[in-house]
Amino acid sequence: MRTILTTLGTGRARSLRAALTALLAAAVAVGAPFYFAPFQVFQLTMVLLYAVALAGLNLLVGFGGQISLGHGAFFAAGAYTAAVMLDRYDSAHLATLPVAAAGCFLLGLGFGVPALRLRGLYLALVTLSFAVFLPPLLKRLEPVTGGSMGLTVDKLQPPAWSGLAEDQWMYLVVLAVTAVALLLARNLLRSRVGRALLALRDDESAAEVMGVRLSLHKTLAFAWSAMFAGVAGCLYTWVIGFVSPDSFSFVLSITLLAGLVVGGLASLYGPLLGAAFVMYVPSVAQDVSDAAPGVVFGLLIIAVMFVAPTGLAGLAGRARDAATRRLTRTAPAAGRTPEPAPTTAPAADPAPADAEPVGAPPRTEKE
Amino acid sequence: MSAVTEVLQQVVEGIGSGAVYASLALALVLIHRFTGIVNFAQGELAMISTYVAWQLVSSGMSFWLALPVTLAVSFVGGMLVERIVIRPVRNSPELTTVIVTVGLFIFVNAMAGLIWSFTVKDFPQPFPDGGIDLAGVRVDWSTLGIIVVVAVVMGLLYLLFQHTSAGLVMRAAACNPASARLSGIRVGRVLMLGWGLAATVGAVSGVLVAPVLFLEPNMMGGVLIYAFAAATLGGFDSPVGAVVGGVVVGVAETLAGAYVGVIGADLKVGVPLVIILAVLLVRPQGLFGRAAVERA
Amino acid sequence: MEFVVRDDGYQPPKAVEEARRLVEQEKVFAVFQTLGTPSTAAVWDYLNKRKVPQPFVATGASVWGTDDKHPWTTGWQPNYVSEARVYAKYLKEEKPKAKVAVLYQNDDFGKDLLGGFKAAVDGSGIKVVAEESYEVTDPSVSAQMTSLARSKADVLLDVTTPKFGSQALAADAKNTGWDPLHIVNAVSASTSVLKPVGFKNVQGLVSATYFKDPADPRWADDAEMKTYKDALKKYAPDSDPDNQFNAYGWAVASSLHKALDRMKCPTREGLRDAVRDLKDVKVDMLLPGVTLSTGSDDAFPLETMQLMRFKGERWQLFGEPVDTRKEFGSPEN
Numbered sequence: 004m005r006t007i008l009t010t011l012g013t014g015r016a017r018s019l020r021a022a023l024t025a026l027l028a029a030a031v032a033v034g035a036p037f038y039f040a041p042f043q044v045f046q047l048t049m050v051l052l053y054a055v056a057l058a059g060l061n062l063l064v065g066f067g068g069q070i071s072l073g074h075g076a077f078f079a080a081g082a083y084t085a086a087v088m089l090d091r092y093d094s095a096h097l098a099t100l101p102v103a104a105a106g107c108f109l110l111g112l113g114f115g116v117p118a119l120r121l122r123g124l125y126l127a128l129v130t131l132s133f134a135v136f137l138p139p140l141l142k143r144l145e146p147v148t149g150g151s152m153g154l155t156v157d158k159l160q161p162p163a164w165s166g167l168a169e170d171q172w173m174y175l176v177v178l179a180v181t182a183v184a185l186l187l188a189r190n191l192l193r194s195r196v197g198r199a200l201l202a203l204r205d206d207e208s209a210a211e212v213m214g215v216r217l218s219l220h221k222t223l224a225f226a227w228s229a230m231f232a233g234v235a236g237c238l239y240t241w242v243i244g245f246v247s248p249d250s251f252s253f254v255l256s257i258t259l260l261a262g263l264v265v266g267g268l269a270s271l272y273g274p275l276l277g278a279a280f281v282m283y284v285p286s287v288a289q290d291v292s293d294a295a296p297g298v299v300f301g302l303l304i305i306a307v308m309f310v311a312p313t314g315l316a317g318l319a320g321r322a323r324d325a326a327t328r329r330l331t332r333t334a335p336a337a338g339r340t341p342e343p344a345p346t347t348a349p350a351a352d353p354a355p356a357d358a359e360p361v362g363a364p365p366r367t368e369k370e
Numbered sequence: 371m372s373a374v375t376e377v378l379q380q381v382v383e384g385i386g387s388g389a390v391y392a393s394l395a396l397a398l399v400l401i402h403r404f405t406g407i408v409n410f411a412q413g414e415l416a417m418i419s420t421y422v423a424w425q426l427v428s429s430g431m432s433f434w435l436a437l438p439v440t441l442a443v444s445f446v447g448g449m450l451v452e453r454i455v456i457r458p459v460r461n462s463p464e465l466t467t468v469i470v471t472v473g474l475f476i477f478v479n480a481m482a483g484l485i486w487s488f489t490v491k492d493f494p495q496p497f498p499d500g501g502i503d504l505a506g507v508r509v510d511w512s513t514l515g516i517i518v519v520v521a522v523v524m525g526l527l528y529l530l531f532q533h534t535s536a537g538l539v540m541r542a543a544a545c546n547p548a549s550a551r552l553s554g555i556r557v558g559r560v561l562m563l564g565w566g567l568a569a570t571v572g573a574v575s576g577v578l579v580a581p582v583l584f585l586e587p588n589m590m591g592g593v594l595i596y597a598f599a600a601a602t603l604g605g606f607d608s609p610v611g612a613v614v615g616g617v618v619v620g621v622a623e624t625l626a627g628a629y630v631g632v633i634g635a636d637l638k639v640g641v642p643l644v645i646i647l648a649v650l651l652v653r654p655q656g657l658f659g660r661a662a663v664e665r666a
Numbered sequence: 667m668e669f670v671v672r673d674d675g676y677q678p679p680k681a682v683e684e685a686r687r688l689v690e691q692e693k694v695f696a697v698f699q700t701l702g703t704p705s706t707a708a709v710w711d712y713l714n715k716r717k718v719p720q721p722f723v724a725t726g727a728s729v730w731g732t733d734d735k736h737p738w739t740t741g742w743q744p745n746y747v748s749e750a751r752v753y754a755k756y757l758k759e760e761k762p763k764a765k766v767a768v769l770y771q772n773d774d775f776g777k778d779l780l781g782g783f784k785a786a787v788d789g790s791g792i793k794v795v796a797e798e799s800y801e802v803t804d805p806s807v808s809a810q811m812t813s814l815a816r817s818k819a820d821v822l823l824d825v826t827t828p829k830f831g832s833q834a835l836a837a838d839a840k841n842t843g844w845d846p847l848h849i850v851n852a853v854s855a856s857t858s859v860l861k862p863v864g865f866k867n868v869q870g871l872v873s874a875t876y877f878k879d880p881a882d883p884r885w886a887d888d889a890e891m892k893t894y895k896d897a898l899k900k901y902a903p904d905s906d907p908d909n910q911f912n913a914y915g916w917a918v919a920s921s922l923h924k925a926l927d928r929m930k931c932p933t934r935e936g937l938r939d940a941v942r943d944l945k946d947v948k949v950d951m952l953l954p955g956v957t958l959s960t961g962s963d964d965a966f967p968l969e970t971m972q973l974m975r976f977k978g979e980r981w982q983l984f985g986e987p988v989d990t991r992k993e994f995g996s997p998e999n
Contacts, residue, residue, distance in 0.1 A: 045683070135639055152729075152774045294484055301475070635798050635810050
């Protein structure tokens with residue numbers, strides 16, 4: 004047993020496995036729209052775009068250690084930017100993406116400034132108040148936003164040369180954007196910005212002493228995460244084709260945060276898990292109890308938090324570690340006891356070889 | 371009505387709403403003092419306590435008997451929630467607990483709808499109808515009643531925090547449970563007590579508010595945001611702050627909605643937002659909070 | 667007929683998802699009674715593109731009838747503009763110089779009714795002197811009611827949904843300094859809204875309706891009412907037959923039944939055409955004088971309502987049913 008685990012643990016085998024799993028995942032992802040029914044492909048598309056929003060929120064909350072209960076507002080901003088451009092200026096769909104991204108980046112920067120002075124709880128509440136304020140504001144700006152009736156726009160259409168159906172094309176486009184977004188998130192984290200964020204999260208004073216510019220990086224965290232949410236909102240408009248103020252109530256913001264934590268804070272594929280949870284569980288809950296799906300949904304959120312306090316993404320890793328410990332209990336294996344990164348087990352794991360800090364804020368976990 | 375009287379009438383209106391926000395804010399402050407977390411489910415727990423009271427009254431019990439029974443049930447209920455739902459995630463990151471309260475919010479709200487449906491229920495009004503007329507400004511007995519009860523609860527909590535050892539014990543348990551334990555504090559008991567008390571205060575809030583807002587599962591949803599604003603403004607550690615915050619938020623929102631044309635009734639929810647932002651930028655710990663409770 | 671029911675939580679993206687599930691997975695024949703304007707607006711493009719009938723949506727927005735790009739979608743209940751016209755007509759007759767204060771929900775429902783009312787009183791002696799809106803996330807409307815009281819208007823037009831309707835009625839009752847004629851819209855006219863406020867506090871309240879109120883003793887011996895109550899007792903013993911929502915459900919389901927009977931061929935196209943070609947169809951539980959009518963120039967099945975006044979413990983009909991199409995023309999005007 005030990006030898007097997009040792010072999011599996013070598014660097015080369017690890018990167019080979021990582022590459023193979025990545026390839027497999029990519030093949031599955033690209034092949035999905037040709038296998039599943041259109042409705043299911045649509046659901047997968049929604050999961051992907053929510054994952055983009057969660058990846059952004061993850062930057063801010065998971066890695067940056069700040070709380071935002073208002074990310075639905077950035078999502079809405081991106082969605083409305085795209086909708087207004089499509090409706091009023093007859094733009095091409097793809098042209099709306101950079102505008103939504105840039106606009107939300109700037110919006111996030113603007114937010115980041117007052118956010119500097121606010122800590123934890125107060126920041127959460129300010130962002131929540133803004134999320135509550137947004138729908139009435141959107142309604143008030145009726146000439147631009149179409150008021151409470153909202154705006155209906157054309158969905159993203161497949162070009163003739165592709166021969167694809169509408170759902171398939173939308174899925175593949177959203178998949179491409181999501182892949183880019185997740186890669187961007189990963190690279191941000193590995194860059195100086197990412198390291199600065201982690202340092203700030205773990206110990207602000209120490210980080211400052213070491214030369215990390217507090218204000219700049221906190222503000223940047225907000226800006227990047229807002230940008231991601233805005234991009235997700237833009238994709239939402241492409242896929243659903245309808246925006247209205249009531250689609251973006253504060254419930255959305257709270258659901259996003261819950262989805263992130265359930266999926267896995269500070270984990271790279273937590274956003275995907277969280278998005279899937281938020282998308283599928285309420286529907287399944289209806290099948291279980293059509294009178295009160297909320298009962299099931301609420302209970303499940305609590306249950307997941309009990310079983311996996313830092314999210315489902317960490318669960319596989321922790322199960323693996325627990326199994327590894329059990330298997331190697333007789334032999335004191337130095338260096339094989341729970342590493343921060345899920346490395347040693349054969350479970351499919353497209354995570355990079357770098358240490359993946361599962362479980363964000365500084366309190367210690369149960370283990 | 372002269373212009374001044376009209377303004378005063380709106381101010382009275384605002385104080386009335388403010389007292390409603392303050393009542394829930396007091397429960398939020400209690401929880402935060404005891405456990406250091408923000409409890410999203412506070413409003414829903416208050417709502418379900420109110421349904422318990424309603425159920426008792428509907429089954430024939432007199433209101434004045436149903437009330438203490440409800441308070442007792444809420445106290446026990448709060449303790450159970452802490453023990454069963456919150457305790458298991460005590461050692462997890464703070465955000466986990468917050469999300470658990472979100473799940474609790476969804477669960478309790480749906481439960482109430484399942485058991486009692488979403489139609490509006492009639493809730494007995496403990497205060498007499500009518501009101502008094504102060505120089506042309508009308509003040510209902512029910513408004514006065516809410517203000518008085520809220521003031522009394524605030525006073526009791528203030529005494530609890532400032533003048534008993536309970537206050538100190540709570541702070542210790544919230545700030546640093548490990549060290550508190552070493553000092554002999556039964557942290558688990560303290561937490562349960564805190565949740566029980568907060569649930570009781572929440573029940574009072576719900577019972578005060580239901581005759582005015584009408585009882586239905588989403589009754590407290592709108593109030594919660596304003597209660598958060600009130601507690602934030604006041605400083606999350608202070609019962610006096612919660613009440614002052616509530617009144618300020620209520621009055622500002624009502625006046626702005628009534629008199630500032632560009633805001634109007636639809637955007638008046640932006641007023642608490644602006645207030646909070648302004649106050650927190652100038653004084654981050656809120657009006658009455660203690661400066662920088664750093665938990666490094 | 668097999669019903670598949672899905673809950674969209676009143677959220678447009680969920681509505682889109684559930685509509686797609688119903689059409690693509692459950693393969694339903696038609697999507698009946700989509701509830702709420704936002705949800706209906708979110709899915710009608712999709713349903714029309716997929717050529718799935720969306721008959722009798724459960725919202726009174728006038729747009730379902732004025733629009734001509736969605737032939738597969740139709741409304742059912744008298745739309746909010748028609749309802750507003752009924753109130754306008756009543757006021758023109760009873761209080762031709764009335765000053766009106768309006769409380770309305772700040773969404774398509776509230777704005778539609780308010781807009782319809784303003785259009786209907788345009789040019790008459792009736793003036794809207796005060797307007798206050800509220801959001802569904804607001805805890806209460808007491809501040810708005812206080813503002814409206816300042817106007818000292820003769821009439822209060824109350825365009826609210828149930829919980830806020832109760833609050834507005836209670837606020838009006840409490841305010842002894844202001845005693846307007848309180849007109850409440852049909853959505854909030856159910857006794858479940860009035861009871862919590864106290865029947866004694868809502869005497870003289872005016873509203874309009876188009877179907878028979880099960881609590882009204884005048885229908886006690888009515889054959890349709892008997893059928894309805896017997897069926898409810900047999901198939902849904904836990905439901906309250908006096909709850910007006912049950913009566914509404916019965917009436918709209920009967921309407922679908924009649925439409926299906928009139929299909930020239932049992933296909934989706936057949937249903938679409940049948941729904942758009944109803945000629946004075948009588949349906950159980952609708953008031954006498956109220957029938958379903960649609961045609962090439964009329965996409966609103968029900969446009970007739972009758973006024974009612976609350977007296978004692980129940981609503982009492984008065985006057986004659988008002989066919990708003992006859993009186994005012996099409997709601998497009």
